[in-house]
Amino acid sequence: MSRVKIGQVAQAAGVSVDTVRFYERRGILPTAERRPSGYRVFNPTAVDRIQMAKALQELGFTLDEVVDALAAHDQGGATCDSERWRLEAVVDRIDARIAELTRARRAAAESLQDCHAGRCRLTTVTRPPHGPEQPDTT
Structure with missing residues (x-):
């Protein structure tokens, strides 16, 4: 599976690179792989994940609630x-x-x-x- 750079993820998801980094730190996104150059690379599904998180936030979910809801989704229990x-x-x-x-x-x-x-x-x-x-x- 191909990997995409952080800037590509950010652009495709309509967020800033800082938001992608923040979501990674908060556990909304899995930890990115690092290229030998130090660049973060993500699975292309990171874009969908960011869009899900943004949709939940627009509904009024707090960031902690977003993390919990996505974790439940990941575990198949949502x-x-x-x-x-x-x-x-x-x-x-x-x-x-x-x-x-x-x-x-x-x-x-x-x-x-x-x-x-x-x-x-x-x-x-x-x-x-x-x-x-x-x-x-x-």
Whole structure:
């Protein structure tokens, strides 16, 4: 089987050479062979592997989750039933992030309305909700 240089892998996968090296260090790609010249050479399937990793990341998988999902795939144990929990965790995390962003957007929109009304909260120092902090005397 022919081997391909790191630059060829990167170009074919649409990533940088640094990303290929990073994926190799993280275990997403198997360790590359080294030519006598020191150049890394990969199995051509490295391109597919990178594209799988990028697709999982685009779904919201963390890098650790990508490594785990690909390891399960490599071991032949990745089925819809066995991997459903990974996707459920991603969906839960995305829902939580959407809720955070919704709260942040609401607060920013309220501040913007205050600015239009001449009451810009961003330039006003406010007290904590329970009054000024008291020094700890204990």
